[in-house]
Amino acid sequence: MSTDVLTSAAGPGTDSDADGVRLTFPRVVTSEWIKFRTLRSTIWTLAITVVVMVGIVTLFSVFFGKQSSGAQDSGGGSIIVFTIAASMAQLAVVVLGALVITGEYSTGMIRSTLTAVPRRLPALWAKGVVLAVSIFVVSSVAVAISVGVMQIILGAKGLAPDLGDGETVRILVGTALYLTAIALFAFAMGALLRHSAATLAAVLGLLLVIESLFQIPWRPLQLISPFLPGTAGANIMAPQSQLDLLSQHAVGAALSPWQGFGVLLAWVAVLLTAAAVLLRRRNA
Amino acid sequence: MIEAQGLTKRYGRTTAVDDVSFTVHPGKVTGFLGPNGAGKSTTMRMIVGLDRPTRGTVTVNGRPYAQHRAPLREVGALLDAKAFHTGRSAYNHLWAMAATHGIGRARVREVIEMTGLETVAKKRVGGFSLGMSQRLGVASALLGDPRTLILDEPVNGLDPEGVVWVRNLVRFLASEGRTVFLSSHLMSEMALTADHIMVLGRGRLLADAPVADIVARASGTTVRVRSPHATRLVELLAGPGISVTSDAPGSFEITGSTAEAIGEAAAAAQLVLHELTPIKGSLEDAYMSLTQDSVEYRSTTSGLHPDHLGTRGASGADPVRSAPTASTEGTTR
Numbered sequence: 001m002s003t004d005v006l007t008s009a010a011g012p013g014t015d016s017d018a019d020g021v022r023l024t025f026p027r028v029v030t031s032e033w034i035k036f037r038t039l040r041s042t043i044w045t046l047a048i049t050v051v052v053m054v055g056i057v058t059l060f061s062v063f064f065g066k067q068s069s070g071a072q073d074s075g076g077g078s079i080i081v082f083t084i085a086a087s088m089a090q091l092a093v094v095v096l097g098a099l100v101i102t103g104e105y106s107t108g109m110i111r112s113t114l115t116a117v118p119r120r121l122p123a124l125w126a127k128g129v130v131l132a133v134s135i136f137v138v139s140s141v142a143v144a145i146s147v148g149v150m151q152i153i154l155g156a157k158g159l160a161p162d163l164g165d166g167e168t169v170r171i172l173v174g175t176a177l178y179l180t181a182i183a184l185f186a187f188a189m190g191a192l193l194r195h196s197a198a199t200l201a202a203v204l205g206l207l208l209v210i211e212s213l214f215q216i217p218w219r220p221l222q223l224i225s226p227f228l229p230g231t232a233g234a235n236i237m238a239p240q241s242q243l244d245l246l247s248q249h250a251v252g253a254a255l256s257p258w259q260g261f262g263v264l265l266a267w268v269a270v271l272l273t274a275a276a277v278l279l280r281r282r283n284a
Numbered sequence: 285m286i287e288a289q290g291l292t293k294r295y296g297r298t299t300a301v302d303d304v305s306f307t308v309h310p311g312k313v314t315g316f317l318g319p320n321g322a323g324k325s326t327t328m329r330m331i332v333g334l335d336r337p338t339r340g341t342v343t344v345n346g347r348p349y350a351q352h353r354a355p356l357r358e359v360g361a362l363l364d365a366k367a368f369h370t371g372r373s374a375y376n377h378l379w380a381m382a383a384t385h386g387i388g389r390a391r392v393r394e395v396i397e398m399t400g401l402e403t404v405a406k407k408r409v410g411g412f413s414l415g416m417s418q419r420l421g422v423a424s425a426l427l428g429d430p431r432t433l434i435l436d437e438p439v440n441g442l443d444p445e446g447v448v449w450v451r452n453l454v455r456f457l458a459s460e461g462r463t464v465f466l467s468s469h470l471m472s473e474m475a476l477t478a479d480h481i482m483v484l485g486r487g488r489l490l491a492d493a494p495v496a497d498i499v500a501r502a503s504g505t506t507v508r509v510r511s512p513h514a515t516r517l518v519e520l521l522a523g524p525g526i527s528v529t530s531d532a533p534g535s536f537e538i539t540g541s542t543a544e545a546i547g548e549a550a551a552a553a554q555l556v557l558h559e560l561t562p563i564k565g566s567l568e569d570a571y572m573s574l575t576q577d578s579v580e581y582r583s584t585t586s587g588l589h590p591d592h593l594g595t596r597g598a599s600g601a602d603p604v605r606s607a608p609t610a611s612t613e614g615t616t617r
Binding site for chain 1: 329353361364368370377384428
């Protein structure tokens with residue numbers, strides 16, 4: 001039954017170009033997109049992101065409309081709700097960002113992934129692309145719905161955000177950018193730690209606990225505080241007036257909205273680089 | 285074709301695979317045997333690049349696995365039955381894997397059919413039994429219609445029908461000219477499936493030969509001799525390819541000669557023999573004797589096997605110790 005004479009040229013599947021079967025980066029992105037949307041956890045976390053954003057904005061708008069009697073300067077005050085909404089919605093995107101990669105390690109899927117993409121890094125980048133694009137699109141939708149809700153509730157009183165204002169647009173786009181970047185931060189941490197619980201503990205602990213501790217009025221902490229990922233990144237969602245107010249009392253650096261966001265992106269880049277180096281080296 | 289050169293893998297101070305070199309040829313089923321912890325899985329993982337070798341190289345069809353343009357076209361690997369996301373359905377898993385290489389959905393349905401997973405393809409993998417997971421693993425391995433298949437313990441957890449199915453499948457794939465590299469710790473299964481056998485023990489390659497050779501080596505070449513003139517007889521028989529082990533004064537086993545040759549040599553020198561018994565072995569015995577020093581996790585019951593008894597002299601008291609009594613487990617050939 002065994003035949004030694006069959007040469008490999010006569011064997012099956014020799015010419016991989018004949019039928020176009022070949023590994024390419026766009027195909028790895030397609031694969032990661034299929035993986036991303038065929039898990040219930042993805043659907044749930046994205047749905048929660050939208051519900052939390054829109055829910056908080058709706059509640060805020062109702063109360064804001066009742067309390068304000070038009071004394072506010074033309075809708076400028078209501079825009080701060082996006083910082084609050086994003087600080088809640090980030091919990092959902094952090095979970096999603098972490099699970100995208102740690103879920104593969106906890107289930108063993110990573111071995112299938114890295115067998116299909118043995119150079120490894122394309123799989124990491126493809127996951128990052130799919131995650132970033134998906135979260136940016138979904139949070140943009142959430143922001144758009146929120147703006148619509150504000151228009152309905154506060155529009156008549158002239159308290160809704162003014163879309164003709166440059167700063168308002170920066171804050172609205174910045175909210176989607178912040179959620180995207182913070183999800184990538186969790187993703188990079190997940191790629192580094194390869195463990196769901198450890199990653200969530202690290203990222204949420206940093207964002208919710210450690211960054212708050214750095215607000216303690218002790219000079220060394222206050223010098224570092226502006227450069228922590230959540231604190232720095234949130235500047236992109238803050239009105240300039242608020243940042244100016246804070247900088248009057250600030251001990252450390254006062255980062256502009258885009259500088260702050262740049263610092264968050266730098267954190268993401270450093271973690272992703274470390275994760276990439278380790279992914280190449282470590283046994284799967 | 286899989287070629288390994290001086291492949292070595294260390295985890296900390298443990299050496300899992302120790303300077304192993306081999307070639308797995310196309311067109312036949314190569315069985316990879318060894319006790320648990322011998323380094324079989326580590327070796328297979330190094331072939332597809334999941335583990336980085338500490339030293340040495342391994343290539344598939346002439347290149348390191350990662351350097352192929354279509355890796356799934358070169359190698360289909362089933363390395364463990366738990367390499368799936370438990371929250372995804374079998375179909376979606378295969379679809380995502382296929383997408384990396386631009387393999388169409390028709391092929392996904394094809395491998396689902398081939399592995400008999402039609403009824404559960406839309407169910408989430410988390411609820412799969414070990415046998416179903418193994419079938420999904422085989423389906424994943426076949427996805428790229430690969431020239432080389434690497435299957436680590438594929439029959440583990442399969443029902444008897446599944447075991448026969450895997451056996452026929454790998455024999456068919458090899459007959460098509462593909463390279464099939466199959467690991468198992470079940471000797472009996474290998475005897476039925478493999479053409480060629482490699483035995484690994486404690487990370488070292490103990491044997492690499494056709495099944496027939498390994499069986500031949502195990503049967504009829506070892507002869508048990510008892511004689512009051514043991515020392516003189518041993519001197520007489522000494523030569524290349526002949527090894528002698530003694531377990532009690534006046535009693536020894538000679539490997540590499542035959543009962544006829546020893547008997548005639550003894551008669552020519554007028555030496556008295558009290559016993560002259562060819563010890564027949566099975567593939568299982570060959571395997572046991574090859575790996576007896578390299579079993580990492582041994583249960584106490586393995587001491588029931590005469591070869592593993594510390595008091596080998598005791599069994600020498602039985603003058604007719606031969607194949608049937610020598611092998612308390614497995615088949616005898």
